[in-house]
Structures are given as C-alpha cells and as structure tokens.
Amino acid sequence: MKKEKTFNTVNTTSSLEDKLIQNAHIDKQSLFNKYNTSQNGLSTDESILRFETYGKNVITSKQKDSKFRRLLSSIVNPFNLILIAIAIITFLTDVIFVKGNPDFLTVIIIFILVTVSSSISFMQSEKSRNAVEELTNLVTNNSNILRDGKWIEIPIENIVPGDIIKLAAGDMIPADIRFLTTKDTFVAQSALTGESHPVEKFSNISSKDIDIITDLDNIGFMGSNILSGSATALVISTGNHTYFGSMAKTLSGDNATKSFERGVSSISRLLISLTLIMVPMVFLINGIIKQDWLQSLMFAISIAVGLTPEMLPVIMTTTLAKGAVSMSKHKVVVKNLGTIQTFGEMDILCTDKTGTLTEDKIVLEKYMNLHGEDDDRVLRHAFLNSYFQTGLKNLIDLAIINRATKKDLKPLTTRYEKIDEIPFDFSRRRMSVVLIDKDNKRQLITKGAVEEMLEISKFVEINGQVLELTDAYKKFAMATYEKYNKEGLRIIAVAQKNEVPKEHIFSVKDESNMVLIGFVGFLDPPKKSASIAINKLRDHGVRTIVLTGDSEGVTAKVCKEIGISIDHIISGNEVDSLSDQDLKEKLKICNIFAKLSPNQKQRIVKLLQEEGHTVGFLGDGINDAPALHQADVGISVDSAVDIAKETADIVLLEKDLVVLEEGVLEGRKTFGNIMKYIKMATSGNFGNMISVIVASIFLPFLPMLPVQLLAQNLLNDFSQVGMAFDNVDKEYIYKPHKWNSKSVLRFTLVMGPLSSIFDILCFSILWWVIGTNTVQMAPLFQAGWFVFGTVSQILVIYVIRTQKLSIIESRPSKILFISTLFVALIAIVIGFTDIGVAIDIDRLPISFILWLSILSLAYMISAELVKKIYLRRYNEWI
The missing domain is CATH 3.40.50.1000 (HAD superfamily/HAD-like)
Structure with a gap:
C-alpha cells in the first residue's frame, strides 16, 4: 500500500507538463521505480488496483454527457429560444400586466410547441445514440501490453499508468508514454501540433531544451500514431490526465459534421432573416391602421411564432436518427448523425x-528467380525477412509465412538470430532485417517494391552467380516483373547482401549494394x-x-x-x-x-x-x-489499423461494399425529407406573411387572433412530424444533392405568393359570400381562415413532397398520411363545432364546406401546374 500511495502522490501533485518533462529527463530504472513497475510490466493484480484508481483510459468532458444534458441540448436551439422569448413576453402581457382575467392559453400553446419539438428530437436522438453505441462497442482498438512478463492484447481503454506497451507502424499511441526502446520510430502528431511532417522518437534521456512540450523526443502523446518503425514504452498518464485530454476541447472536429452544420446554418439564417424582416412590417402596418399598438404587438409576436420553423430540429434529428438506425442494421457504425446526410451528398x-x-485474402502464388522459374531460395529469404521483422506484419508477410510453413521452412528460424531491422516506411517502400546464423555469418535481407529495390541493388544473381547489375540485366529483371504483373500478380522483389558490419547501428544507408535474387508474387482477387x-x-x-x-x-x-x-x-x-x-x-x-x-x-x-x-x-x-x-466522409472497416478507424466517420463492421450504396441512399432520403420540410415551411410562412399584410391593410379587424395563429401553428406542426418518415421518389435518389439556400429562396418566392392568392380568395369569399364584413363578424371570418389555412397547408404537403403528380404517382408514407389526415379532421371539427369557442372563433356554416373544398382543390391543381412550369424552368423541385 505504501508504494501505491507514493505512486498516487506523484500523479496528483505534479502538473501535467512538469510531469512530462521530469519523466523525459530520468533514466529508465528511475522511471520504473517512480511508477512501481519493472521490465516485466505490471502484475494482473496491480493493474486491477490501478484501473480502479484511474478508471478507463478514455477522454471525457468535465461536464458528463448525461441524459439531462442531452435533453437540454434538444431544447436549446435557435428556434426554441425564439419561442421561449415570445412565451416570456406573452406571459407578461397576457398574465402579469393584463387588465381583467389573465389569459394562459397562448403561453400554454407555446409551451406545448417547445415540449413537442424538444421531446421528439430527444427521443429520436436517444434511439440513434443507443443503436450506434451498441455497434461502436464492437469496434475494438487493442494494444500489446506486458503483464506478468507476458505480452498480451487488451482494449486500449483498460491500459493503466505503469503499463509497458509494444508499438508498431499503424498503431495509435494510446496514452502519454515514455519510450523505452525505439527502432526508426517516426510518429505523426499533427493532431496536437498541426505539423504535417512526422517526428522521430528516441529512447535515450532527453537533454535538449524545448520550446513546447511536444518537442520532447522521448515522449509520445495520446492521439498521435506510429508511422514507421517499432518501439516499447512505459505509460505515464491515461485518459483526461494526458496532454491530449487537457486540450481535447480545443481540437478541431470532424470535416463532415462541419459541412453538414454549414448547410443547416445557411438555411436557418435564411428562415430567421425572413422572420426578422417581415414581422416588424406586420407590426407597423397593423399598428398604424388599427391604432391598437398592444394588440398589433401581440399579433406580430404570434406571426413570429407561426413563422418560426420550430419543427426543423425535430425533422432533422428524426430523419438523421432514422438513417443511423437503418445503417446500424447493416452493421455500419455512424460516428455522428451529420455524416448520414453528407454520405448522400457524396x-x-x-x-x-x-x-x-x-478479398483481403492474399495468397503467395509464385516465388521465382529472375528467369521466372520457381526458386525455394527466394522463398526462404522472403520468409526470414517477414518472420523476424517486429513491425506491422501485413497481409503480404502473413502470406509468405503461411506458404513457408507449408513448405516446412519454420525450423529454419532456429538457426538465425535477429541483430537489427530497418522498418518499412511509405517513402522507401521496403523493409530489412539483419540476421546472424550459427556460423556467425551476418546477412542483410530486404524485400520491397520492385523499382525501389532495383535502385538499391548493385548486383544480381543469375544461375547461381553474382553479377553486376547492368542495364541489360535490369531490363531482363523488369521484363520478368512486368510479365507477371500484367497477369495480375502483385510482385515484390527480394535482395540480400553478406558484407554486413559487425558493430554497427543499422539505418537506411545500409540498404545499398544489394544483390537482387528474385521475386515473390501474390494474388489478391x-x-x-x-x-x-x-x-x-x-x-x-x-x-x-x-x-x-x-x-x-x-x-x-x-x-x-x-x-x-x-x-x-x-x-x-x-x-x-x-x-x-x-x-x-x-x-x-x-x-x-x-x-x-x-x-x-x-x-x-x-x-x-x-x-x-x-x-x-x-x-x-x-x-x-x-x-x-x-x-468529407471517411470510411473504414473494423479490421483496419487503429489510426484508420479513429480517423474515419463511418466504420463497416463487415466488408460488404454493397452497404455503401445503402448508406448513399439513406443519406439522400434523409436530405430529401429535410428539404421537403424546409421548402414547405419557408414557402408557407412567406405566403402567410403576404396574406397577413394584405388583410391588415384592407380589413377593419385582425384576420386571425394571436391565440388562433398559435393553435393553427400547433396543428400544422403535428401534421408535419410524419415528414421524417416519408417515402422519397426513386428519381430523387438517383443523383446527389447539396445544400442550396438560393434554391430554397427561389422556391419560396414562387410557392409563397401562390398560397397568398388563395388566402386572398378565401378572404373574398368570407367577406362577400359568407357575409363576415363587420367587426362583429370577425370571429366567423377568423374561423374560416383558420380552417382553410390549416387544411391548405396540410394538402400542399402532398404537392411539395414529390416532383411527380401527388398521391397518384407518388404515395406518401403511412405515418405522414395518418398525421396529416388526423390534423385536418381536427381543424375541421374546431371550425364547424362549438369547440372553436375556446380560441374565440364562431361556428362556421355548413355551406362553407363547399367553398373550402373548391378552394382547396383549386389550390392543389394550381400548385401542380406551377410545379410543372417550375420543373421545366429550373429542372429541380425538392
């Protein structure tokens, strides 16, 4: 217990940077003593104790992502904030400072709007989160750890301070570490420093002065990755106590998410701009004409509520979550919801x-000399190279080892001992090992890409003789290579040399004056x-x-x-x-x-x-x-190297490429349903604005009271919830679509005035036919526009949702059909029964049903005709 206490004190009393600097400047034995570990690593019992003390090796924000916080984020969005502000103003004017009986109805309706929007958004987000988390647990990143003197593989999250880890090319550095051994170890730490060039790491005590902490050349940082070489290291800090953990909040995010958010932001700005421009106009016109500034203010506030697309967060969250859940059924992990839409945009x-x-099932098909003849000696050298390297054993290495094992070459390894190696990197495209046999013969064996191998070869082995690599022999070797390469074999060259220094630190410079002995060829169907x-x-x-x-x-x-x-x-x-x-x-x-x-x-x-x-x-x-x-969309697979999985936006748990098409289609369906709502909301809202302004100028009363506007808006919102689950035309998903605020504005300027024309026709019928042409008849007039406005807004959904002939050529989903039908019936019941008294409207005469039907049908037909003209002119609809 005393040792553990000392260990804890070190971690809790040292600042992060001081601790890293201290650990960089002490020898290995002092480092082992400081962390109560040894060259054999921690014991299993000790690792359990430390795991209980330090917890999982994961980055967590200071504010836990609890359900309450996620619910709060569902509530706090620009549109809900506008509604909440309006609710506060309404509460003050209708309840606190009102003369007579306080009116809570308007505040209650706004509260319902916010509650419905936030609740649906939260529930859909949670559904998606649960589905993705379940699959994310299947995406494993492991590390090689020394426990009880044996190398074992454990999940990265179970690493604890004091562990000794083994690293190779392709591995993420899972924690802050001090390197114990390195071999041509180059690390990419651009995520921390922004520098694109890799840095080489060493195991010796750091002696140079540094300007920034990431310049320490024997310290590795969580979040960086091994580009080439190999290493062992001791874990200094894990989780939030790492350098990465301390700065995680400032790190740049995901490209695809930013692309999605930029699109949403451009549309949101357009919608809010329309509201901010038009609402003051309504307020001033009504105030000047009616001379009742308080009522005009309340009416303008209600218009603002009606124009606020409070269902946009719901529609977006629901459609994106639906896409993520659908993809999860195909065993595809989508790391963030925005990626779904970007996938469709691809x-x-x-x-x-x-x-x-x-197929990722590489098979060694040929091992041959420069004549193209089978040669066991070439296989033997390739096998020794692959077997003794400690870097990342790729599929080629495994194929060589498997073939050599079948040829019973495994016992050959007992005759050799590895002295050193020069790991693979993507600039040299080759790797080497230095071996010594029982006769003390030293040998450098290299394999790699053919052109790169020819560059370092000075000799060639032909018919058992070592000859100088002349231009003629080089052409001869390339001819053999090209022959089998054209046949579909992946060819790598094998070379060796025996003139190897005895006491020497080997490097890339030693890959010279090689003897080219042959090729190995692989099939990867x-x-x-x-x-x-x-x-x-x-x-x-x-x-x-x-x-x-x-x-x-x-x-x-x-x-x-x-x-x-x-x-x-x-x-x-x-x-x-x-x-x-x-x-x-x-x-x-x-x-x-x-x-x-x-x-x-x-x-x-x-x-x-x-x-x-x-x-x-x-x-x-x-x-x-x-x-x-x-x-914009990074896609990887669960069997990929750590850094590829970490960088990707989407991870395929199964290597079935057909699922990519499924992802594209889901993305396009998602985008289509979002755009349906946006275009419907903007055009409908803009049309309502024009109608209100016209009515305000010519009518001696308000065309609709604030509470009636809010009730209508609530009904329309309920009808549009089904939009997230709507069917999308096959023609729409044939090609990708991008965010385009100009397209939305153009659509709004066409379809908005069209709806206003029929609103004005409705006003005319109510004024001259039904006879609601006095202030006393205002409640009946308001009832007529309430019903028509709600029903027409619902019916136009069917026109806007498809570029085909609505209902006949393109059917909506059952959920959308039920939600719209249900709300339309409610609106009719409110207008034609005494229920409407609750929102201060009179009961409409049955005769208005005929006019409601005629106007609605005419509106639908006109919208279809405008759609055809619009499609011919702009070749787009949604």
Missing part, C-alpha cells in the same frame, strides 16, 4: 484497392461485392476513383474485373510532376491512380473537393489516414 468515392476492393457495389454507385451518380499504392499492372487487372475503366492510369511519379491545375484536368478523365504515397492520396482528395465535389474515401491502412481525414 458524388465521388475514392478508394484504396488492397483489402477494400479485393477482387471482392465479389465490389463490382455490384461500384455499378450501383455509378447508377446513383457516384463515380469511383481508385487511389492505391500498388503497381499499375495489378491495379489495372483488378479494376478491369470490377468494371472500372482502365483507359487512363496515372502513377505517383506523374502525379508529382503535375501542377494542381493539370492534375485537376487529369482527374476529369482518369479513374485509377497507382503507386501513390499517403500525401498524394490526400492531395487528390483535396483537389476534387476544390472542384466542388463531395468526396468519400474508403481505406483501411495507415497510408490511408491522411486521405480519410481530408475526405
């Missing part, structure tokens, strides 16, 4: 090849679902571009089999030679880019975005991380 999918378009998925995406307006680090030959064969045009293929070298503008021109016609570096993938994604495309990227390797981060 018009280009960039994808890596290996493991995404292919395309996924059965790849061709189907790509064709379906193409049918829905999504172009697929392959960005791969693999060779042109293998890539071309795979792409041809899955239906991607191979007419134009550009290599990484050509990409570097092109300016941004020239590369943009190539991107218009080229669908395959081979032998790319990670930065080249990211550059291509960025240039596509600059051309106005919404770009998705599908990848699972460490070399895909920059492009995943750059893309």
Whole structure:
C-alpha cells in the first residue's frame, strides 16, 4: 500500500507538463521505480488496483454527457429560444400586466410547441445514440501490453499508468508514454501540433531544451500514431490526465459534421432573416391602421411564432436518427448523425484497392528467380525477412509465412538470430532485417517494391552467380516483373547482401549494394461485392476513383474485373510532376491512380473537393489516414489499423461494399425529407406573411387572433412530424444533392405568393359570400381562415413532397398520411363545432364546406401546374 500511495502522490501533485518533462529527463530504472513497475510490466493484480484508481483510459468532458444534458441540448436551439422569448413576453402581457382575467392559453400553446419539438428530437436522438453505441462497442482498438512478463492484447481503454506497451507502424499511441526502446520510430502528431511532417522518437534521456512540450523526443502523446518503425514504452498518464485530454476541447472536429452544420446554418439564417424582416412590417402596418399598438404587438409576436420553423430540429434529428438506425442494421457504425446526410451528398468515392476492393485474402502464388522459374531460395529469404521483422506484419508477410510453413521452412528460424531491422516506411517502400546464423555469418535481407529495390541493388544473381547489375540485366529483371504483373500478380522483389558490419547501428544507408535474387508474387482477387457495389454507385451518380499504392499492372487487372475503366492510369511519379491545375484536368478523365504515397492520396482528395465535389474515401491502412481525414466522409472497416478507424466517420463492421450504396441512399432520403420540410415551411410562412399584410391593410379587424395563429401553428406542426418518415421518389435518389439556400429562396418566392392568392380568395369569399364584413363578424371570418389555412397547408404537403403528380404517382408514407389526415379532421371539427369557442372563433356554416373544398382543390391543381412550369424552368423541385 505504501508504494501505491507514493505512486498516487506523484500523479496528483505534479502538473501535467512538469510531469512530462521530469519523466523525459530520468533514466529508465528511475522511471520504473517512480511508477512501481519493472521490465516485466505490471502484475494482473496491480493493474486491477490501478484501473480502479484511474478508471478507463478514455477522454471525457468535465461536464458528463448525461441524459439531462442531452435533453437540454434538444431544447436549446435557435428556434426554441425564439419561442421561449415570445412565451416570456406573452406571459407578461397576457398574465402579469393584463387588465381583467389573465389569459394562459397562448403561453400554454407555446409551451406545448417547445415540449413537442424538444421531446421528439430527444427521443429520436436517444434511439440513434443507443443503436450506434451498441455497434461502436464492437469496434475494438487493442494494444500489446506486458503483464506478468507476458505480452498480451487488451482494449486500449483498460491500459493503466505503469503499463509497458509494444508499438508498431499503424498503431495509435494510446496514452502519454515514455519510450523505452525505439527502432526508426517516426510518429505523426499533427493532431496536437498541426505539423504535417512526422517526428522521430528516441529512447535515450532527453537533454535538449524545448520550446513546447511536444518537442520532447522521448515522449509520445495520446492521439498521435506510429508511422514507421517499432518501439516499447512505459505509460505515464491515461485518459483526461494526458496532454491530449487537457486540450481535447480545443481540437478541431470532424470535416463532415462541419459541412453538414454549414448547410443547416445557411438555411436557418435564411428562415430567421425572413422572420426578422417581415414581422416588424406586420407590426407597423397593423399598428398604424388599427391604432391598437398592444394588440398589433401581440399579433406580430404570434406571426413570429407561426413563422418560426420550430419543427426543423425535430425533422432533422428524426430523419438523421432514422438513417443511423437503418445503417446500424447493416452493421455500419455512424460516428455522428451529420455524416448520414453528407454520405448522400457524396458524388465521388475514392478508394484504396488492397483489402477494400479485393478479398483481403492474399495468397503467395509464385516465388521465382529472375528467369521466372520457381526458386525455394527466394522463398526462404522472403520468409526470414517477414518472420523476424517486429513491425506491422501485413497481409503480404502473413502470406509468405503461411506458404513457408507449408513448405516446412519454420525450423529454419532456429538457426538465425535477429541483430537489427530497418522498418518499412511509405517513402522507401521496403523493409530489412539483419540476421546472424550459427556460423556467425551476418546477412542483410530486404524485400520491397520492385523499382525501389532495383535502385538499391548493385548486383544480381543469375544461375547461381553474382553479377553486376547492368542495364541489360535490369531490363531482363523488369521484363520478368512486368510479365507477371500484367497477369495480375502483385510482385515484390527480394535482395540480400553478406558484407554486413559487425558493430554497427543499422539505418537506411545500409540498404545499398544489394544483390537482387528474385521475386515473390501474390494474388489478391477482387471482392465479389465490389463490382455490384461500384455499378450501383455509378447508377446513383457516384463515380469511383481508385487511389492505391500498388503497381499499375495489378491495379489495372483488378479494376478491369470490377468494371472500372482502365483507359487512363496515372502513377505517383506523374502525379508529382503535375501542377494542381493539370492534375485537376487529369482527374476529369482518369479513374485509377497507382503507386501513390499517403500525401498524394490526400492531395487528390483535396483537389476534387476544390472542384466542388463531395468526396468519400474508403481505406483501411495507415497510408490511408491522411486521405480519410481530408475526405468529407471517411470510411473504414473494423479490421483496419487503429489510426484508420479513429480517423474515419463511418466504420463497416463487415466488408460488404454493397452497404455503401445503402448508406448513399439513406443519406439522400434523409436530405430529401429535410428539404421537403424546409421548402414547405419557408414557402408557407412567406405566403402567410403576404396574406397577413394584405388583410391588415384592407380589413377593419385582425384576420386571425394571436391565440388562433398559435393553435393553427400547433396543428400544422403535428401534421408535419410524419415528414421524417416519408417515402422519397426513386428519381430523387438517383443523383446527389447539396445544400442550396438560393434554391430554397427561389422556391419560396414562387410557392409563397401562390398560397397568398388563395388566402386572398378565401378572404373574398368570407367577406362577400359568407357575409363576415363587420367587426362583429370577425370571429366567423377568423374561423374560416383558420380552417382553410390549416387544411391548405396540410394538402400542399402532398404537392411539395414529390416532383411527380401527388398521391397518384407518388404515395406518401403511412405515418405522414395518418398525421396529416388526423390534423385536418381536427381543424375541421374546431371550425364547424362549438369547440372553436375556446380560441374565440364562431361556428362556421355548413355551406362553407363547399367553398373550402373548391378552394382547396383549386389550390392543389394550381400548385401542380406551377410545379410543372417550375420543373421545366429550373429542372429541380425538392
């Protein structure tokens, strides 16, 4: 207990930066003593005690994301805040400072509006959250930990201070650590520093002065990742006590979420601007003409409520949550709701090849000398290289080891001992091991991409003889490589040399004067679902571009089999030679880019975005991380490296590419239903504004009392709840759609005045036909417009929801049909019975049903005709 107490004191009394600096400047034994651990790691019992003390190794905000906080966030949105402000004003004017009996009805209706909106939004968000959390638990990020002297794999969240961890290329650094051993360990920590270049880490005691804490060269930080090399390290801090945890709130968020939020914000600004412009006009016109400024104020406030699209958060949350839940049924984890809509907006999918378009079941097909003849010696050297490397063993390494095991080469490893290694990185595209056998013979064995291997080779082995690598032999080797590469084999070269220094720290410089001995070739067949998925995406307006680090030959064969045009293929070298503008021109016609570096993938994604495309990227390797981060929608798989899963917006738990089409369709359905509501709300609200202004000028009374406007608004809101579950036309989801506030404004300026024309016709019928042309008859006039306004607003939903002939050619969902029918019946009951007395309207004569039917039918027919003209003019509707 005394040791544990000392350990706790260290962690609780040292400031974060001081602790990191102290740990960087002490030797390894002092570090072990400080953290009460050893070279054998913690014991299981000790790790349990520390886990109880420090909790899970996760970042949590200071304010816990409780259900109450999530409910609060559902209530606090711009539209609800407007309603709450109006409710406060109404409470003061109708209850506190009113002369006579206080009137609570208006305040109650506003309270109902806020409650309904917030409750539905909260419930749908919780439903989506629960579904996604259930799947997110299946996405596992593990680390290799030394416990009781044995290396084991545990979830990252179970790591505790004092643990010793093993890291390799592709691993995320799961906590703040002090490196104990390193081998060409390069770390990407741009998430913390903003620097794009990787930094090399060392295990020695830090002696240099630093300007910022991230300059410590023997300290690793949670949130960064290993680009190349390998290392072991001791965990210093976990969770919120890490450097990442201390600054997590200031880190930039998710690109796709920002894209979605920008679209929503532009529409919200448009809606609020219309309200802020028109409401003062209504107030002034009524005040001047009626000379009752208090009543005019209340009427203007009620108009503001009627114009506030308080159901927009509900519709958005419900539709997005519905999409997320639907995707979860396909075992797809959507990390944030906004990604669903962006997925539907995607018009280009960039994808890596290996493991995404292919089966991810690489098989070693050939091991051959430079003549193309089978050669066990080539397999033997490739096996020793793959077996003894400690970095990230990829599918190629595993395929080599599996084939060598079948050839009974496993006992060969007992004759060798590894002295050193030079890990793989994506600039060299090769890796090496230095071995010594029982006869004390030292040997450097390297394998890697063919062109890069030829660059470091000075000799070649032909028919058992080591000869100088002349231009003729180089052409001979390339001819063998190209022959099998065109046949679809993924080829890597194998080389070795025996002149290896005895006492030496090996580095990339030692990869020189190599003897090229042969090639190993692999088959990685395309996924059965790849061709189907790509064709379906193409049918829905999504172009697929392959960005791969693999060779042109293998890539071309795979792409041809899955239906991607191979007419134009550009290599990484050509990409570097092109300016941004020239590369943009190539991107218009080229669908395959081979032998790319990670930065080249990211550059291509960025240039596509600059051309106005919404770009998705599908990848699972460490070399895909920059492009995943750059893309509007980053997509990865559960078997991907840690950094790829962490960077992605969407994680596929099963590698079925057809689910990508499902995601695109869900996104487009979601966007379609959101836009239906937005266009309906803006055009209807704008039309009501025009009608109110006209009525205010010519009528001796208000066309509708504040409480009546609020009641009508409440009914319309209930009818629109079903919009989130509505069907979307197949024609609409054939192509991607983007946020466009100009389109919304154009639609509003056309459909809004159309509704006003029929409002004015309704006013005329009520004034001259029904005879409500005196102040005493105002309650009957208001009853007529209340019923027509509600019914017409409901009926126009059917016109706006589709570019086809409403109901006949495109049927609404059952939920929308039931919600609209139910509310329309309520409005009619209120207007034609004594129930309307509660909101100060008189009972309408039965004869008005005829006029209501004629006006409603005429409005529907006119709206359909305007829709056809609008479609011909602008070639869009929703």
